[in-house]
Structures are given as structure tokens and as C-alpha cells.
Amino acid sequence: MTTPPEIAEALAQAIAAAAEVRGTTSPNPAVGAAILDSAGAIVGVGATQPPGGPHAEVMALADAGARAQGGTAVVTLEPCNHTGRTGPCSQALFDAGIQRVFYAQADPFPAAAGGAEFLALKGVEVHFLDVKIPTLQPWxxxxxxxxxxxxxxxxxxxxxxxxxxxxxxxxxxxxxxxxxxxxxxxxxxxxxxxxxxxxxxxxxxxxxxxxxxxxxxxxxxxxxxxxxxxxxxxxxxxxxxxxxxxxxxxxxxxxxxxxxxxxxxxxxxxxxxxxxxxxxxxxxxxxxxxxxxxxxxxxxxxxxxxxxxxxxxxxxxxxxxxxxxxxxxxx
Ligand SMILES: NC(=O)c1ccc[n+]([C@@H]2O[C@H](COP(=O)([O-])OP(=O)(O)OC[C@H]3O[C@@H](n4cnc5c(N)ncnc54)[C@H](OP(=O)(O)O)[C@@H]3O)[C@@H](O)[C@H]2O)c1
The missing domain is CATH 3.40.430.10 (Dihydrofolate Reductase, subunit A)
Known part of the structure; x- marks a missing residue:
């Protein structure tokens, strides 16, 4: 599938947001996320906060507010599916009414992986973009x-x-x-x-x-x-x-x-x-x-x-x- 231009633009903004927080998130990855409303306009952007703080998806959802309902999330890394110091991002996206999720890289961390599968099982349309993100590579x-x-x-x-x-x-x-x-x-x-x-x-x-x-x-x-x-x-x-x-x-x-x-x-x-x-x-x-x-x-x-x-x-x-x-x- 060719990436639609609004998704490419949202990914670029998510990558830029992730670059801003590089070096502040370990042991967690520096992730960026962008939310588009149901009409395809970017209405929220966020990045991972220092350990214990909200993940990128939660930050972007908070930025988008009610406009996330029926919208799309674009994330540099597969949304996490586990409860650590914060709740699972996959659940947060579902609860906010997100209908489509695009993610650039899969999460290889066994405890956190499975977010894409969880969302797909809930009826969310999920797309793996397979785009390398330089700031994510070390993690x-x-x-x-x-x-x-x-x-x-x-x-x-x-x-x-x-x-x-x-x-x-x-x-x-x-x-x-x-x-x-x-x-x-x-x-x-x-x-x-x-x-x-x-x-x-x-x-x-x-x-x-x-x-x-x-x-x-x-x-x-x-x-x-x-x-x-x-x-x-x-x-x-x-x-x-x-x-x-x-x-x-x-x-x-x-x-x-x-x-x-x-x-x-x-x-x-x-x-x-x-x-x-x-x-x-x-x-x-x-x-x-x-x-x-x-x-x-x-x-x-x-x-x-x-x-x-x-x-x-x-x-x-x-x-x-x-x-x-x-x-x-x-x-
Ligand atoms: N141009 C540059 O980019 C750059 C960058 C950094 C430094 N430098 C210059 O490099 C010079 C120092 O370099 P150096 O080669 O003498 O020292 P070094 O590489 O800084 O340190 C060597 C030491 O590393 C320890 N070491 C730990 N594991 C090792 C292993 N598996 N194999 C070998 N050593 C191991 C050993 O310490 P012990 O003997 O204590 O066990 C060894 O003596 C300085 O003049 C500095 O200005 C240049």
C-alpha cells in the first residue's frame, strides 16, 4: 500500500517529536505519535515523557482531545500492550475511539509487544509502515x-x-x-x-x-x-x-x-x-x-x-x- 500523503506528514511530525525527546526516556524508547481527526487533519502530536510519565500516544491523544474520536493514530513504534508504570497505549487508543493505526516499527520487547494484534482484534484497522527511524535504532x-x-x-x-x-x-x-x-x-x-x-x-x-x-x-x-x-x-x-x-x-x-x-x-x-x-x-x-x-x-x-x-x-x-x-x- 502506498502511504497516503497525510499519513506521511503525520509520521514526519511524529519523528520530529521523537527526536526532541531523544536521550530523556531510557530505559523506554523515544517514540513520537500524531493523531489525525476523521477528516485527515493533524490534531495532536506527542512524544514519550521521562520514565514513569505518559507514553507518546497518550500525549498525542491529550493534545487532540475529543477530535481523536473516529480518527487515526500514526506512531513511530508499535503501541505497547502492557501495563508497566503506565497503562497500555493500545487500550488508550481504543478507548479514545481511534479507528486506524499506522506504526513505523514493530516492538521487539516481548513484554510490550502485541499492541497491533490487540487493536486488530478490537476491529481497529492496523497498518505496519516498515519505515526505519534513526532515533529509534539504538533502542x-x-x-x-x-x-x-x-x-x-x-x-x-x-x-x-x-x-x-x-x-x-x-x-x-x-x-x-x-x-x-x-x-x-x-x-x-x-x-x-x-x-x-x-x-x-x-x-x-x-x-x-x-x-x-x-x-x-x-x-x-x-x-x-x-x-x-x-x-x-x-x-x-x-x-x-x-x-x-x-x-x-x-x-x-x-x-x-x-x-x-x-x-x-x-x-x-x-x-x-x-x-x-x-x-x-x-x-x-x-x-x-x-x-x-x-x-x-x-x-x-x-x-x-x-x-x-x-x-x-x-x-x-x-x-x-x-x-x-x-x-x-x-x-
Ligand atoms: N582523536 C580522538 O578521537 C581521541 C579520543 C579519545 C582519546 N584520544 C587520545 O587517546 C590517548 C589515550 O589513548 P590510549 O589508547 O592510550 O588509552 P585508552 O584507549 O583511553 O585506554 C586504554 C585502556 O583501556 C583499558 N581497557 C579496558 N578493556 C580493555 C581491553 N579489552 N583491551 C585493551 N584495553 C582495555 C585498559 O586499561 P588498564 O590498563 O587500566 O586496565 C587500557 O590501558 C590520549 O592521548 C587521548 O588524547 C583521542
Missing amino acids: LNAVKSERPNVTLKFASTLDGFAAATDGSSQWITGAAARAFVHEDRSRRDAIIVGTGTALADNPSLTARSGDRLYPRQPRRVVVGKREIGAGNLQRLGFEQYPGIPEALKALWEEGCRDVLIEGGPTLAAAALRMDVVDNIQAYVAPALLGAGRSILNWPQETSISEIMRFETSAVQQLDNDVLIEMQRKGL
């Missing part, structure tokens, strides 16, 4: 793999170096790319670095806009066995785990679904070898060093048969730099 992958989705982020020269051979380094990318990194950090559940980076750079790992901290800060995690200074750890609110599996397990159990590994090169290579990297954000500066310290500290010889290939999902220019976003094949 979907986390739920399927039962660990947080991992994005590896690095900044490099065009020839793949993070620093010069003598170790001297300064910001490789410009102000626009760095501002983008900070906004992105504010949307993640946790940021992870190795003890090497913690000791060398003493980073704050906060999400800032100029001198101002973003209202929402990610958890700050250091991985490795070396002591990085209890005083410093406590002062900055860092958590430390001996290895990547321990960190991912603890973060998953505490509700993190979307985490960023920010290096350095030894930890980045370890995460790739463990096959836990789902996405890559490569901030590439139009600059060359000729020789230098690679973005990956790879411990052994390689053969072309071992090449790790990813799929490009987005490319954008940030002033003079380029951000290439990639994901593992099949995600």
Missing part, C-alpha cells in the same frame, strides 16, 4: 541484544590519525563539530573512555554549550584496571569498571540503552575486536598528517580478509569538517 538494537547500543566516536585527519607521531595533539576538528559532539553527548545515556584517556587528558566528559552545561548529562564511565585517582573520580562523578563487558552489563541493568565510546585508540580497538560496536561516528577534518597515531591502536598484523565494513547511514558537513555516521551491516 531497538539494545532490546534485541540485551546490552546498550554502542556508538564509537572519534575525530581524525583524512588519513586516519588522532594525533601526531610525537603525541602532540590539539583539536583536530573545528568548533562546529565540537559543538555537535556536546549536543550529541547530552542525548546519550553514558559516555565511556579508557583509563589511558582519563589519565592523559583528565577530561570532564560533560555536555556543554559554551560555558553552560546541558540540563541533561550522560553518565561518565572509565574502563580499565588502573587507578585514576579516587578523589578525581568522585569529584567528577565518574564510574569505573575493569573492562568493557562489565561496564555494558552494569549500564544495561541500570537502564542505559544508548552509550558512546569516546576512545582512546586502545579501548576503541578493543570494542571493535569484541564486536560490540553497533555505530560509528567519524568526525573527519580536511587535514593530513602523513604519519601519526592511528584512531585505532590495533595489537596485531591484519589481512584484507579481516576488513570490517560498515554501512553509511548519514553524512553531514559541520563547517569545515565532515561527520560520517555508520552502522553495522543489517542493523
Whole structure:
């Protein structure tokens, strides 16, 4: 079935609403919803509130009020069918008199799935749109793999170096790319670095806009066995785990679904070898060093048969730099 234009427009508004709340909903997904009245006009839009608050469908229904009666709901994720901290969204849609539901992605979470089936059994017309929603991808992958989705982020020269051979380094990318990194950090559940980076750079790992901290800060995690200074750890609110599996397990159990590994090169290579990297954000500066310290500290010889290939999902220019976003094949 070709998607009617008013449904496509409602989905675009639902996606935009979901993007606004990305990073505020874990362990729940950031979902967006739009309600059309019986004449096809968009009369309500909503997105998932922080845990314990209403889900997207309930927000959109509240926005629409009585105009939802006989109308259509367009949702980025299949309406949930279980009672957790809030009631099932499938029931809320039915109770509001919604007659058609379009959803972009199915819910793989066994406890919540089944909303589409529930609605269909109640006589509601249900359509699966099968549209990939980038802001939902980390959550979907986390739920399927039962660990947080991992994005590896690095900044490099065009020839793949993070620093010069003598170790001297300064910001490789410009102000626009760095501002983008900070906004992105504010949307993640946790940021992870190795003890090497913690000791060398003493980073704050906060999400800032100029001198101002973003209202929402990610958890700050250091991985490795070396002591990085209890005083410093406590002062900055860092958590430390001996290895990547321990960190991912603890973060998953505490509700993190979307985490960023920010290096350095030894930890980045370890995460790739463990096959836990789902996405890559490569901030590439139009600059060359000729020789230098690679973005990956790879411990052994390689053969072309071992090449790790990813799929490009987005490319954008940030002033003079380029951000290439990639994901593992099949995600
Ligand atoms: N350009 C960029 O994007 C970027 C980003 C971040 C950092 N950097 C630079 O990178 C440099 C630091 O990098 P680095 O490579 O020395 O250190 P690193 O990658 O930050 O940390 C390495 C440490 O990670 C720990 N680790 C935990 N699990 C591991 C595993 N499975 N395999 C290997 N290590 C594991 C080990 O800690 P223990 O030895 O304590 O057990 C290891 O020594 C700094 O100069 C920093 O400025 C650049």
C-alpha cells in the first residue's frame, strides 16, 4: 500500500517529536505519535515523557482531545500492550475511539509487544509502515541484544590519525563539530573512555554549550584496571569498571540503552575486536598528517580478509569538517 500523503506528514511530525525527546526516556524508547481527526487533519502530536510519565500516544491523544474520536493514530513504534508504570497505549487508543493505526516499527520487547494484534482484534484497522527511524535504532538494537547500543566516536585527519607521531595533539576538528559532539553527548545515556584517556587528558566528559552545561548529562564511565585517582573520580562523578563487558552489563541493568565510546585508540580497538560496536561516528577534518597515531591502536598484523565494513547511514558537513555516521551491516 502506498502511504497516503497525510499519513506521511503525520509520521514526519511524529519523528520530529521523537527526536526532541531523544536521550530523556531510557530505559523506554523515544517514540513520537500524531493523531489525525476523521477528516485527515493533524490534531495532536506527542512524544514519550521521562520514565514513569505518559507514553507518546497518550500525549498525542491529550493534545487532540475529543477530535481523536473516529480518527487515526500514526506512531513511530508499535503501541505497547502492557501495563508497566503506565497503562497500555493500545487500550488508550481504543478507548479514545481511534479507528486506524499506522506504526513505523514493530516492538521487539516481548513484554510490550502485541499492541497491533490487540487493536486488530478490537476491529481497529492496523497498518505496519516498515519505515526505519534513526532515533529509534539504538533502542531497538539494545532490546534485541540485551546490552546498550554502542556508538564509537572519534575525530581524525583524512588519513586516519588522532594525533601526531610525537603525541602532540590539539583539536583536530573545528568548533562546529565540537559543538555537535556536546549536543550529541547530552542525548546519550553514558559516555565511556579508557583509563589511558582519563589519565592523559583528565577530561570532564560533560555536555556543554559554551560555558553552560546541558540540563541533561550522560553518565561518565572509565574502563580499565588502573587507578585514576579516587578523589578525581568522585569529584567528577565518574564510574569505573575493569573492562568493557562489565561496564555494558552494569549500564544495561541500570537502564542505559544508548552509550558512546569516546576512545582512546586502545579501548576503541578493543570494542571493535569484541564486536560490540553497533555505530560509528567519524568526525573527519580536511587535514593530513602523513604519519601519526592511528584512531585505532590495533595489537596485531591484519589481512584484507579481516576488513570490517560498515554501512553509511548519514553524512553531514559541520563547517569545515565532515561527520560520517555508520552502522553495522543489517542493523
Ligand atoms: N582523536 C580522538 O578521537 C581521541 C579520543 C579519545 C582519546 N584520544 C587520545 O587517546 C590517548 C589515550 O589513548 P590510549 O589508547 O592510550 O588509552 P585508552 O584507549 O583511553 O585506554 C586504554 C585502556 O583501556 C583499558 N581497557 C579496558 N578493556 C580493555 C581491553 N579489552 N583491551 C585493551 N584495553 C582495555 C585498559 O586499561 P588498564 O590498563 O587500566 O586496565 C587500557 O590501558 C590520549 O592521548 C587521548 O588524547 C583521542
